[in-house]
Amino acid sequence: MKFEDLGLIEPILKALRDKDYVKPTKIQEKAIPLVLNRKDVMGCAQTGTGKTAAFAIPIIQLIQKIEMRKPSKGYAPIRSLIVTPTRELAIQIDENIAAYSKHTDIRHTVIFGGVKQHSQVQKLKRGVHILTATPGRLLDLVSQGIISLDKVKLFVLDEADRMLDMGFIHDVKRIIKMLPKERQSLFFSATMPDSIVSLANSMLVNPTKIEVAPVSSAAETVQQFVYYTNKSSKRSLLLNILKNPEMDQVLVFCRTKHGSDKITKFLKQKDISAAAIHGDKAQNQRQKSLKNFKDGRIRVLVATDIAARGIDIDKLGFVINFEIPNESETYVHRIGRSGRAGESGVAISISEPEENAYIRAIEVLIKKKLQVVKDHPFPQTDKPMTAAEKKEANKEKQRRKQEFFANRKKNKKRQGR
Numbered sequence: 001m002k003f004e005d006l007g008l009i010e011p012i013l014k015a016l017r018d019k020d021y022v023k024p025t026k027i028q029e030k031a032i033p034l035v036l037n038r039k040d041v042m043g044c045a046q047t048g049t050g051k052t053a054a055f056a057i058p059i060i061q062l063i064q065k066i067e068m069r070k071p072s073k074g075y076a077p078i079r080s081l082i083v084t085p086t087r088e089l090a091i092q093i094d095e096n097i098a099a100y101s102k103h104t105d106i107r108h109t110v111i112f113g114g115v116k117q118h119s120q121v122q123k124l125k126r127g128v129h130i131l132t133a134t135p136g137r138l139l140d141l142v143s144q145g146i147i148s149l150d151k152v153k154l155f156v157l158d159e160a161d162r163m164l165d166m167g168f169i170h171d172v173k174r175i176i177k178m179l180p181k182e183r184q185s186l187f188f189s190a191t192m193p194d195s196i197v198s199l200a201n202s203m204l205v206n207p208t209k210i211e212v213a214p215v216s217s218a219a220e221t222v223q224q225f226v227y228y229t230n231k232s233s234k235r236s237l238l239l240n241i242l243k244n245p246e247m248d249q250v251l252v253f254c255r256t257k258h259g260s261d262k263i264t265k266f267l268k269q270k271d272i273s274a275a276a277i278h279g280d281k282a283q284n285q286r287q288k289s290l291k292n293f294k295d296g297r298i299r300v301l302v303a304t305d306i307a308a309r310g311i312d313i314d315k316l317g318f319v320i321n322f323e324i325p326n327e328s329e330t331y332v333h334r335i336g337r338s339g340r341a342g343e344s345g346v347a348i349s350i351s352e353p354e355e356n357a358y359i360r361a362i363e364v365l366i367k368k369k370l371q372v373v374k375d376h377p378f379p380q381t382d383k384p385m386t387a388a389e390k391k392e393a394n395k396e397k398q399r400r401k402q403e404f405f406a407n408r409k410k411n412k413k414r415q416g417r
Contacts, residue, residue: 006032009061011103016057019099025050027212032058035186040207042200043188049212052096055082055156055186060101062154063129067105076107076127077151083133083175084158085166087112088286093158094132106130113137114282121146135163135171142178149178157203160189160196169199176203191329222319222335222345226359226370231352233378235266238322240377241348242272242300249293250318252302253334255325260302263322267300274300305330313337320348324355328365353380 003016003024024032027045034041035058045051063079084090094110101108108130109123117137124131124146131147141147155176157163163172187200187207200207229237242250254260257278267274275289275298293301294313305325319338325331331349338345349370351359363369 001029007036008032008057009064011064012057012061012100014103015100018102021053025054025212027051027210028054028057030210030212031055031186034208034210035059035184036061038062038184040184040204041186041210042204042207043186043210043212044192045188045190045210045212051158051188052093053100055158055188056093056097057100059130059154059156060097060104060106063106064101064104066153067129076129078128078131078147078149079151080130080154080156081133081138081149081152081175081179082130082156082158083135083138083163083172085134085163085168086159087114087134088290089159090132090134091287097130097132101130108132111137111141113140115284117141135168135175139171139174149175150180152179152183154184154186155179155203156186156188158188160187160199161191161193164195164199172199173202190333222338222347224335224347224349224368224370225373226349226351227373227376227378228351228356228380229376229378230380231354234322234350234352235263237350237376237378238263238267238320239270239272241320241350242267247318248299249296249313249316250300250320251293251313251316251337252300252320252322253325254302254304255323257304259323260304264300264302267302272300273298274302276302278304305334316345318346318348320350322350324349324351324358324362326358328358328362331362332366351380 001024002022003013006024006029008016027043027049031041031043031054035055041055043051043054045054059080066079082090082093084093090110090112094108097106097108107126107128109120109128110132111117111120111124112134113136117140120137121141124141138147142149157172163169185203185205185207187204189196189200192211227237227241238252241247252263254263257276257280260276260278264274264276275292277286277289281289289298289301292298302322316338319335321331321334325334335345335347338347349359359370
C-alpha cells in the first residue's frame with residue numbers, strides 16, 4: 001500500500017513526497033482511514049512506529065476541508081488539541097505538523113512550560129487551527145482566558161502511559177471536561193494497563209482499537225548486545241566501546257539526572273563531545289543540546305528516560321544503556337530510539353552484577369536473548385565490592401531515593417493545583 005491509496009489530498013501527498021515517504025507504516029495504514037472517517041481511535045503502539053503521522057496527517061486533512069468550506073477570516077479557532085507529556089515530544093509533534101501541512105492553509109503552534117509565555121501567547125492571539133500542548137502550560141493559559149477550547153473538533157492524547165507516570169492524570173481529566181462533548185478523540189499509548197484502559201473509556205465513544213508492535217516487542221532491525229562488567233569498570237568499558245569510529249552519533253541512557261551529568265563530565269574530560277539532557281536542564285539548554293546532537297556537533301547525548309521521550313532522530317544508529325532500567329518496558333522504549341521506520345540500529349547494554357536480574361527480566365519480556373559480548377577488557381567477576389565501591393553504591397541509592405521523593409512531591413503539587 002502507498003499513501004496515495006489512503007484517500008489523502010494532493011497538498012498532503014506533496015508534503016509526504018518532499019520527505020521521501022512512500023509507504024505508510026502499519027499504524028498509519030490502519031489509523032489514517034479511521035480518523036478520516038471520524039472514528040474514535042484507541043491505539044497501542046511502541047515508539048518508532050510512525051504514530052505521530054498516523055494522527056497528524058488525517059487531522060490536517062480534516063481541518064483543511066473545514067477551512068475550504070468555511071475559511072477563517074483573520075482569527076483561526078483551535079480545531080484540534082494534541083496533549084502530550086513532555087516539552088521535547090510536543091516540539092517534535094509540532095515540527096511534524098509543520099512538515100505535513102506546509103502546502104495547506106493550516107496554522108499551528110506548540111506551547112509548553114519552563115519558558116516565558118509571551119511568544120507563545122502572541123502566536124495564539126493570531127489564531128491557530130492545531131495546538132500541541134503540555135498539560136501544565138495549557139491549563140495555565142486557559143485559566144488566564146488566553147485559550148478557549150470550545151471549538152475543538154479533534155482531541156489527541158498522546159503517550160498516555162507516560163502521562164500517568166508523570167502524575168498528569170488529574171490535569172488530563174480537567175482538560176477533558178473543558179472540551180466539547182461532540183468531538184472526535186484519539187488516544188495513543190505504548191502500554192495498556194487497566195488504568196490506561198479506564199482513562200480511554202472515559203474519553204472515547206465506541207473506539208476502534210488498533211494494536212501495532214506491542215511494548216513487549218523490540219524492533220527487529222535493532223541488534224541487541226550486552227556487556228557484563230563490574231560497577232567500577234563501567235566508565236572504562238563505555239570509553240572502550242566508544243573507540244569504534246563508526247559510532248559517530250550515540251544516545252546514552254542513565255537512570256538519574258545526577259548520573260547523566262556525571263557521565264557527561266567524564267566523557268568531556270576524555271575529549272569526547274557530549275551533553276546531558278534531563279528535567280533539571282533549562283528548556284533552551286535542552287533544545288540546544290538536542291539540536292547540536294542532531295546536527296552532529298555533539299557525538300554523545302546522555303539522557304534520562306523522561307527527557308528522551310520525543311527524541312526522534314532519523315537513522316540514529318546507536319543506543320547505549322549505561323544503566324539498565326529496572327522496568328523491562330523502559331528498555332524497549334529506550335532501544336526504540338534506534339532502528340526507527342525500518343532503519344537498522346544497535347543497542348548495547350552495560351550490566352553490573354546488581355543489574356543482571358534486570359537483563360533476565362528484559363529477555364523474558366522481549367522473548368529473546370541478548371547477544372553477550374565476551375571479548376572485552378573489563379569482564380564481570382564475582383569478587384565482592386571494595387569498601388569504596390560500597391560507599392559509592394550507598395550514596396547512589398540515597399541520591400535515587402531523594403530524587404524519587406522530590407519528583408513525587410512535584411507531582412502531588414501539580415495535581416493539587
